Amino acid sequence: MTTPVAEIASYLDRVRAALADLPAADRDELLDDLESHLAEVAGEDDGSLVSRLGPPEQYADELRSSAGLPIRGGPAPRRSVPDRLAEIRQEPQVRQILEFLPQLRPGWWVLRGVLVAWLLVSLVGGLVLILPLAVLAVPLSVGLGRRSQAEHRTRRAALVVDVLIVALALYTLAAITSRSPDYVGDQPAVSGTGGLVGPAGPVTNIYPYAKDGTPLRDVLLYDQFGQPVVVQPDPYGPPGTVRQFPYAADGHAIENAYPQDQATPDVSTDPPVLRRQSPPSVTTPEFATATPTPATAVTSAPPTPIRSPVPSATPTPR
Amino acid sequence: MDTTQLLKGVLDLAVLAVLAEKDGYGYDVVRRLREAGLDEVGDASVYGTLRRLFSAGALTTYVVPSEEGPNRKYYALNDRGRVQLGRSTAGWTSFARTMNQLLRVEGEVA
Numbered sequence A: 001m002t003t004p005v006a007e008i009a010s011y012l013d014r015v016r017a018a019l020a021d022l023p024a025a026d027r028d029e030l031l032d033d034l035e036s037h038l039a040e041v042a043g044e045d046d047g048s049l050v051s052r053l054g055p056p057e058q059y060a061d062e063l064r065s066s067a068g069l070p071i072r073g074g075p076a077p078r079r080s081v082p083d084r085l086a087e088i089r090q091e092p093q094v095r096q097i098l099e100f101l102p103q104l105r106p107g108w109w110v111l112r113g114v115l116v117a118w119l120l121v122s123l124v125g126g127l128v129l130i131l132p133l134a135v136l137a138v139p140l141s142v143g144l145g146r147r148s149q150a151e152h153r154t155r156r157a158a159l160v161v162d163v164l165i166v167a168l169a170l171y172t173l174a175a176i177t178s179r180s181p182d183y184v185g186d187q188p189a190v191s192g193t194g195g196l197v198g199p200a201g202p203v204t205n206i207y208p209y210a211k212d213g214t215p216l217r218d219v220l221l222y223d224q225f226g227q228p229v230v231v232q233p234d235p236y237g238p239p240g241t242v243r244q245f246p247y248a249a250d251g252h253a254i255e256n257a258y259p260q261d262q263a264t265p266d267v268s269t270d271p272p273v274l275r276r277q278s279p280p281s282v283t284t285p286e287f288a289t290a291t292p293t294p295a296t297a298v299t300s301a302p303p304t305p306i307r308s309p310v311p312s313a314t315p316t317p318r
Numbered sequence B: 001m002d003t004t005q006l007l008k009g010v011l012d013l014a015v016l017a018v019l020a021e022k023d024g025y026g027y028d029v030v031r032r033l034r035e036a037g038l039d040e041v042g043d044a045s046v047y048g049t050l051r052r053l054f055s056a057g058a059l060t061t062y063v064v065p066s067e068e069g070p071n072r073k074y075y076a077l078n079d080r081g082r083v084q085l086g087r088s089t090a091g092w093t094s095f096a097r098t099m100n101q102l103l104r105v106e107g108e109v110a
Helices: A005-018 A024-032 A034-043 A049-053 A056-066 A081-090 A092-124 A127-150 A152-177 B004-021 B026-035 B043-055 B079-107
Strands: A242-244 A261-266 A273-276 B059-064 B072-077
Touching (some): A005 A034, A024 B043, A049 A056, A056 B043, A081 B043, B004 B026, B004 B072, B043 B059, B043 B072
Antiparallel strands (some): A261 A273
């Protein structure tokens, strides 16, 4: 080597000095390769470093300016958001994440197809359609995704559409989970307080019979508090179930008259027709006619109902 | 004609093009640029440009150990860098075409 190591060291020191006003991280990055570079240049055997590269101060100026850093003595430019983003992008973990993300893109395309199918189903109804719709939508989404990768123009449009789809999906999800029990969503709504539950499920209608097995109509029921016994609409039933209450003379609906008049839409016809619910088939028990055993004395009489007078509920013996 | 001003504008593109051909370390990239005909390109400019492209996320680096002398830090294009190369090339081609047309018109005598 014709150029002594000292010349390299001296050049290096002067460059470092000219970069002294920079933050240590920036300066170290710039100096990182410099020493090996100087060694290679020195090995060219082409004259001194200064004649080959120019004065160290000039080298330092050119180095920092082409690296996008402020010039010596100049005011530090306000780090704009793009610059700061660039700095963050340099962090090793961030770089790892950023380099991995593109691999997820095809997964997003698939998910997007499924989301669109689900959105259509929740708008139009027919949960069973979600699978065939998804089978149609996913390849479409993947195809569009690959096209938007190739053509940069469609990329921005695709981003807008993606944001729209996600927003719609979130909104639909919120709407479903907050739906009132009267609507049927994908999950059956739990009925509110006071819902009667029988052994086979929630009670939505009551069919009273007389002792002799005659079905009764317009029977008014009250509980031990004197409150009318009301039933909730069927949370598992088809949407569009209609309940028809009888009306009192003062105009209010009588909700505790049983059996209640209920009808559900029959979707097998076009247009759907409301079909009145028919009573279930029951076999009323036959009452025993043996000597009545002395019953435990009833401590209180049936409570006085709040509304209109009730006809006697004691069946007359036949 | 003084090409240093012209070069400043397209040095990024030139460096990306060199790296697209093959990964390189700083000194190597300078040499290849000069061999391609850009003999006025400065070492410091190339190093600074490599740093800046790396900060912008267009390049990755890796170190190759060497038996004689210090380890070398190699620069390579990543996907983002390839995209940037593509875009810049398209921009350059279009610009060059425009300039060429302009110059032809200028040179034409009625």
